[in-house]
Amino acid sequence: MKYTLRRRQYAGVAAVLAAALATSTACSGDGANEASNDTNTGGTIELTVDTFGNFGYEALFKQYEAAHSNIKIKHRNVVRLDDYTPRLQQWLAAGSGAGDVVALEEGILVQFKNQSDKFANLADHGAGSMQAGFLDWKWELGKTSDGKLMGLGTDIGPLGLCYRTDLFEQAGLPTNRDEVSKLWPDWDGFIETGKKFAAANTGAKFVDGANAQFNTVLIQEAGRDIGHTYFDKDDQLVFDSNPAIKKAFDTVVEINQEGLSANLPSFTPEWSAGFKQGSFATLACPSWMLGIVQDNAGADLAGKWDVAAVPGGGGYWGGSWLAVPEQSKHKAEAAELAKFLTSPESHLAAYLAANTFPSSTKYYQDPVITDRTDAYFNDAPVGKIFGEGASQVKPVYLGSKNQNVRQEVENVLLALGQGELQADQAWQRAIDVAKNAAR
Amino acid sequence: MRVEARPAKTAGSAGGGNGGDRTFPPAEPAHRRSRRAAAREWLTKADVKFSPYAYIAPFFVLFAVFGLFPLGYTFWVSLHDWELVGGREFSGLENYRLILVDASFWNAVYNTIGIFVIATVPQLLIALLLANALNRRMRGSLVYRMGVLAPLITSTLAVAIVFTQLYGRDFGMVNWLLGQVGIDAIDWQAHKWSSWIAIATMVDWRWTGYNALIYLAAMQAIPVDLYEAAEIDGASRWRQFWQLTVPMLRPTIIFTVIISTIGGLQLFVEPLLFGSGQFYGGSLGQFQTVTLYMFENAFRRNDYGYGATVAWMLFLLIVLFSVLNFLIVRRISSTK
Numbered sequence: 001m002k003y004t005l006r007r008r009q010y011a012g013v014a015a016v017l018a019a020a021l022a023t024s025t026a027c028s029g030d031g032a033n034e035a036s037n038d039t040n041t042g043g044t045i046e047l048t049v050d051t052f053g054n055f056g057y058e059a060l061f062k063q064y065e066a067a068h069s070n071i072k073i074k075h076r077n078v079v080r081l082d083d084y085t086p087r088l089q090q091w092l093a094a095g096s097g098a099g100d101v102v103a104l105e106e107g108i109l110v111q112f113k114n115q116s117d118k119f120a121n122l123a124d125h126g127a128g129s130m131q132a133g134f135l136d137w138k139w140e141l142g143k144t145s146d147g148k149l150m151g152l153g154t155d156i157g158p159l160g161l162c163y164r165t166d167l168f169e170q171a172g173l174p175t176n177r178d179e180v181s182k183l184w185p186d187w188d189g190f191i192e193t194g195k196k197f198a199a200a201n202t203g204a205k206f207v208d209g210a211n212a213q214f215n216t217v218l219i220q221e222a223g224r225d226i227g228h229t230y231f232d233k234d235d236q237l238v239f240d241s242n243p244a245i246k247k248a249f250d251t252v253v254e255i256n257q258e259g260l261s262a263n264l265p266s267f268t269p270e271w272s273a274g275f276k277q278g279s280f281a282t283l284a285c286p287s288w289m290l291g292i293v294q295d296n297a298g299a300d301l302a303g304k305w306d307v308a309a310v311p312g313g314g315g316y317w318g319g320s321w322l323a324v325p326e327q328s329k330h331k332a333e334a335a336e337l338a339k340f341l342t343s344p345e346s347h348l349a350a351y352l353a354a355n356t357f358p359s360s361t362k363y364y365q366d367p368v369i370t371d372r373t374d375a376y377f378n379d380a381p382v383g384k385i386f387g388e389g390a391s392q393v394k395p396v397y398l399g400s401k402n403q404n405v406r407q408e409v410e411n412v413l414l415a416l417g418q419g420e421l422q423a424d425q426a427w428q429r430a431i432d433v434a435k436n437a438a439r
Numbered sequence: 440m441r442v443e444a445r446p447a448k449t450a451g452s453a454g455g456g457n458g459g460d461r462t463f464p465p466a467e468p469a470h471r472r473s474r475r476a477a478a479r480e481w482l483t484k485a486d487v488k489f490s491p492y493a494y495i496a497p498f499f500v501l502f503a504v505f506g507l508f509p510l511g512y513t514f515w516v517s518l519h520d521w522e523l524v525g526g527r528e529f530s531g532l533e534n535y536r537l538i539l540v541d542a543s544f545w546n547a548v549y550n551t552i553g554i555f556v557i558a559t560v561p562q563l564l565i566a567l568l569l570a571n572a573l574n575r576r577m578r579g580s581l582v583y584r585m586g587v588l589a590p591l592i593t594s595t596l597a598v599a600i601v602f603t604q605l606y607g608r609d610f611g612m613v614n615w616l617l618g619q620v621g622i623d624a625i626d627w628q629a630h631k632w633s634s635w636i637a638i639a640t641m642v643d644w645r646w647t648g649y650n651a652l653i654y655l656a657a658m659q660a661i662p663v664d665l666y667e668a669a670e671i672d673g674a675s676r677w678r679q680f681w682q683l684t685v686p687m688l689r690p691t692i693i694f695t696v697i698i699s700t701i702g703g704l705q706l707f708v709e710p711l712l713f714g715s716g717q718f719y720g721g722s723l724g725q726f727q728t729v730t731l732y733m734f735e736n737a738f739r740r741n742d743y744g745y746g747a748t749v750a751w752m753l754f755l756l757i758v759l760f761s762v763l764n765f766l767i768v769r770r771i772s773s774t775k
Contacts, residue, residue, distance in 0.1 A: 420629055
């Protein structure tokens with residue numbers, strides 16, 4: 001009892017001191033310039049974290065702030081990666097504006113690795129010892145060719161396929177996820193199922209749009225033995241000669257020809273509205289997509305989405321790294337935060353919050369992952385579905401202009417879906433715009 | 440009254456005034472007085488000569504800093520292969536050679552002019568008719584006059600967002616209304632014609648009232664006796680409008696055409712938001728305007744050199760249109 005009292009007294013004194021400190025820094029802030037904040041003599045440090053999509057970090061930020069009273073975290077989140085990248089690029093080139101910790105997605109990683117002088121070497125901040133926890137390839141990709149540790153892995157994107165059980169039921173298709181998985185051992189099976197779905201006239205389309213299917217088939221095919229997509233490992237454009245691209249393209253063409261696509265471009269407001277209005281019944285789902293489905297579809301559709309195996313099996317899409325820009329005024333603190341966010345425990349916490357599948361292998365065999373079900377997705381055993389693919393992922397090389405090419409190709413796929421281009425015209429145009437975007 | 444009062448006062452002070460005697464300076468030698476007079480004369484002259492420049496200087500200084508310098512610097516940038524990442528290299532007129540054969544650029548020019556035409560022609564016609572209606576004597580005219588201006592104070596952003604939703608493919612109100620009369624839903628973003636119409640309506644909704652008010656102001660300056668004379672001659676209202684009002688409004692119409700031209704060639708926010716915030720202006724650039732193309736190059740591809748080239752081409756385009764406007768104006772005034 002006495003001990004508690006003393007602790008309380010201490011706490012009281014600490015609170016008063018903290019308040020006094022806060023006031024004094026606030027006062028000095030009026031006269032002195034911002035630099036007085038940076039030197040951090042007892043004041044708080046604000047660390048800005050730039051992310052896109054849904055990383056599942058909110059609770060971790062609170063936890064970190066609670067453990068480090070001098071750190072305040074400002075989270076800047078953008079929905080679309082396509083909006084995120086040019087901004088980050090401009091900040092880096094301008095030498096100011098970027099967050100203290102920034103997320104780098106796999107598709108833009110090479111672009112920024114080519115400017116590795118703009119990023120801190122995290123090995124200088126003691127991150128080198130973390131290697132053992134990670135998937136080897138994830139760790140290696142975080143390093144530049146000259147061995148600098150530029151990024152610490154966050155999640156990876158093993159694939160599944162999300163579907164609406166209620167719409168499947170209306171269409172007279174099986175709704176049990178194991179039976180559904182059996183409908184599509186490959187993409188042909190997927191399209192056949194789509195035809196049956198379309199014949200039932202539920203008012204919904206079978207797939208959301210071209211992008212997710214295209215990216216999924218592309219990365220699956222590329223991952224089998226080719227090992228690269230638009231660019232080969234010498235960063236040369238191989239758009240018209242890589243069979244993986246043609247296969248992905250033909251799959252999308254067929255989906256369109258059968259009228260199975262709602263033709264909504266991913267991550268746009270129309271796409272979000274499509275979730276709520278039930279415009280489509282399936283969506284290619286890397287693990288991280290589950291968080292995005294949940295955000296967009298909202299609580300009303302809880303339990304109506306489910307997850308089955310991805311057609312064709314294997315493959316992954318997406319996943320990120322955290323890096324600390326050289327321009328950060330608090331590189332040491334930022335590196336600490338990045339290390340915290342990429343610790344095995346944080347990987348797990350983020351995963352439990354937003355289904356961003358860990359690239360840290362520590363809990364792969366732990367029941368917390370293997371037995372994990374997701375209530376929103378009709379209690380689907382998401383840990384098992386995505387966990388099986390995770391350890392077999394083979395990395396695919398994405399070139400330095402990957403995002404530019406991808407965006408242009410997605411535009412062509414959109415035009416194809418709009419009926420503005422015929423299949424052969426679209427293929428020709430895709431080749432042209434890819435060349436243009438790669439220059 | 441005022442005009443009369445002023446000379447009187449000046450006359451008084453010139454004559455020395457009543458209270459002036461006490462402070463009258465002691466007599467000075469003639470040569471000194473003349474030297475002073477010369478100095479004063481010089482000052483007056485200098486004042487007359489240079490003060491006006493000082494008065495107008497703020498505009499020119501601001502123009503030089505925010506107008507002329509960026510213009511010149513943009514031109515300088517456009518002469519380089521200037522990328523955000525990877526440095527810069529002088530390339531002379533290479534960018535201009537490229538842009539002249541760049542199909543995407545000419546597509547953007549085509550879109551810009553197309554949207555401008557289908558937006559401006561109906562806009563000015565409706566504004567004219569609207570102004571004519573508002574010019575009648577009626578109850579609550581002030582409310583109507585303010586009402587037509589209301590869209591102008593709405594932010595362009597809000598207008599674009601709301602209209603983009605109205606034109607939504609799956610759940611938009613326009614398609615719902617078309618469905619009521621049995622017309623199939625239109626994917627407004629997919630085709631050139633539909634996207635142009637959608638964007639033109641956004642522009643018109645915002646600017647028609649503004650032009651109507653300008654026309655209205657000009658209409659009220661037309662002498663009433665002209666209308667009375669026309670009435671006596673038996674001209675119908677419609678005829679009065681076309682053969683009296685419209686010709687009298689000619690200078691005002693020209694003014695609005697010029698303003699609309701400059702605005703129309705710089706169309707940006709509406710097509711940007713109509714294409715879900717992307718600079719591409721549709722899957723095939725169906726509604727990509729020149730400004731969007733400029734942004735795509737400068738801020739998506741980080742190719743500042745080429746972006747600056749697009750900016751300069753836009754500038755030349757506006758100059759070209761202004762000259763055309765000027766020639767038309769001259770022709771109209773000479774036929775008068």
